[in-house]
Amino acid sequence: MKVYGFLKDVLGANRVTSARRKLIESGSPENIYKDHIKEVANELHPKATHVVVVKTEDVSPTARRFTFEACEGDKLPPFQAGQYCSLDLQIGETITTRPYSISSAPFEARTGEHPFFQLTVRNGKPDTGFASNWLYANVKEGDTFTAHLPFGEFYYEPLRDAKNVVALAGGSGITPFYSMAKEIEYGTLDMNLTILYGSVSTKDIILEKQLKAIKSDRVKFVNVISGEEDYAGEKGFLSRDIIKKYSKEDTTYFVCGPLPMYHFVRGELDALNVPARRIRMEVFGAPRDVTSAEGYPKDFEPKKFRLTVLRGIQEDVIEADSREPIMVALERAGIKNNSRCRSGACGFCRTELKEGDVFVAPEGDGRRRADRQFGYIHACSTWPLSDCTIRIPIL
Numbered sequence: 001m002k003v004y005g006f007l008k009d010v011l012g013a014n015r016v017t018s019a020r021r022k023l024i025e026s027g028s029p030e031n032i033y034k035d036h037i038k039e040v041a042n043e044l045h046p047k048a049t050h051v052v053v054v055k056t057e058d059v060s061p062t063a064r065r066f067t068f069e070a071c072e073g074d075k076l077p078p079f080q081a082g083q084y085c086s087l088d089l090q091i092g093e094t095i096t097t098r099p100y101s102i103s104s105a106p107f108e109a110r111t112g113e114h115p116f117f118q119l120t121v122r123n124g125k126p127d128t129g130f131a132s133n134w135l136y137a138n139v140k141e142g143d144t145f146t147a148h149l150p151f152g153e154f155y156y157e158p159l160r161d162a163k164n165v166v167a168l169a170g171g172s173g174i175t176p177f178y179s180m181a182k183e184i185e186y187g188t189l190d191m192n193l194t195i196l197y198g199s200v201s202t203k204d205i206i207l208e209k210q211l212k213a214i215k216s217d218r219v220k221f222v223n224v225i226s227g228e229e230d231y232a233g234e235k236g237f238l239s240r241d242i243i244k245k246y247s248k249e250d251t252t253y254f255v256c257g258p259l260p261m262y263h264f265v266r267g268e269l270d271a272l273n274v275p276a277r278r279i280r281m282e283v284f285g286a287p288r289d290v291t292s293a294e295g296y297p298k299d300f301e302p303k304k305f306r307l308t309v310l311r312g313i314q315e316d317v318i319e320a321d322s323r324e325p326i327m328v329a330l331e332r333a334g335i336k337n338n339s340r341c342r343s344g345a346c347g348f349c350r351t352e353l354k355e356g357d358v359f360v361a362p363e364g365d366g367r368r369r370a371d372r373q374f375g376y377i378h379a380c381s382t383w384p385l386s387d388c389t390i391r392i393p394i395l
């Protein structure tokens with residue numbers, strides 16, 4: 001550094017300081033640099049969208065469809081037919097979330113005077129259901145929700161999937177296929193869709209009237225009924241014979257429904273030698289009865305454990321039932337944690353397991369290999385087998 005002499009250097013520094021002060025005073029507290037990439041990302045994937053229920057209607061004796069529009073100031077993000085939305089719910093003391101496939105066409109959320117999307121919720125069994133039963137019984141026009149969408153990879157991708165798609169649906173698993181069928185009807189999805197919809201009884205068929213009203217020769221809808229001997233159409237389960245009958249030479253299979261159906265259909269597709277790249281699966285939630293999941297320790301008696309939850313410097317000890325995922329234990333104790341899919345797939349509920357034995361259901365193990373190795377779990381698809389200690393983020 002060049003030295004000009006003490007006085008010159010001090011005066012020079014003063015000049016720089018006053019110029020700097022002037023610059024700071026003339027500045028604006030607003031950030032003038034726009035991050036356009038971030039803006040686009042936020043529009044495509046907002047952290048949350050506030051929505052209002054504008055219509056409720058029954059679409060079967062046990063299922064209700066809710067139509068949502070964005071609340072003032074919010075905008076519905078674009079999504080693909082087959083993706084899902086996660087709703088934040090407060091039910092009594094419990095703060096929870098539930099994922100629902102969007103059952104309307106993406107086209108309807110991006111056009112028209114009142115863009116909307118729909119969710120169709122099936123009333124669960126009174127003894128086992130919780131959030132869906134609550135929604136079914138309580139939601140009315142004008143109610144507002146915080147929704148997170150879109151999520152999931154259960155959508156048609158022309159570069160990967162065959163032009164002919166056979167959808168194998170069970171129960172409320174029909175909802176993503178109705179969205180696809182509508183999008184085809186609007187002419188904005190280029191594929192041929194045959195929906196094979198397995199139900200025990202004709203009373204269980206959801207969205208039947210709406211599916212039959214679709215005007216497109218690219219959409220075919222077939223009910224397969226297992227519990228009515230005198231049913232005039234296809235009878236039995238979604239067996240290999242029925243699947244074969246409705247398949248073309250090159251077909252991609254989309255499977256959506258409860259776990260037992262998922263296992264059965266997977267076996268039938270394997271028996272037909274369908275390559276794995278032609279099978280797309282969406283599981284509707286973690287197993288209801290974990291004790292019957294593959295690999296669950298034999299003769300393990302149901303038990304309550306101590307779950308130590310670390311958040312920053314806070315430590316809480318709560319109760320965890322061996323029959324419920326760790327996520328439910330947190331929710332029952334009023335401890336907030338992130339969740340979206342609740343089936344082990346999305347990774348939002350990634351949690352550090354510091355101590356303890358747990359069971360992870362194989363079909364809900366969507367963890368990265370490194371996470372498996374270094375003791376991370378997805379709380380929504382992990383059940384305690386001993387006292388445990390976990391660390392979760394502070395929310």
Ligand SMILES: Cc1cc2nc3c(=O)[nH]c(=O)nc-3n(C[C@H](O)[C@H](O)[C@H](O)COP(=O)(O)OP(=O)(O)OC[C@H]3O[C@@H](n4cnc5c(N)ncnc54)[C@H](O)[C@@H]3O)c2cc1C
Pocket residue numbers: 084094096098099100101102103119120121122123124125128129130131132133152172173175176282283284285324325328331332341342343
């Ligand atoms: C991607 C995806 C899409 C889906 N799409 C649809 C759809 O379109 N339509 C549809 O109907 N379903 C859909 N589902 C399933 C849906 O998310 C629900 O899991 C299902 O409807 C059953 O909900 P439930 O709340 O009745 O039961 P569960 O979600 O199984 O909840 C019951 C569990 O809640 C817990 N619980 C009970 N009481 C409490 C309490 N007080 N506090 C905290 N926890 C408690 C218990 O562990 C109980 O076993 C989808 C699931 C996924 C993963």
Ligand code: FES
Pocket residue numbers: 338339340341342343344345346347348349350366378379380381
């Ligand atoms: S909520 Fe998606 S993995 Fe747990």
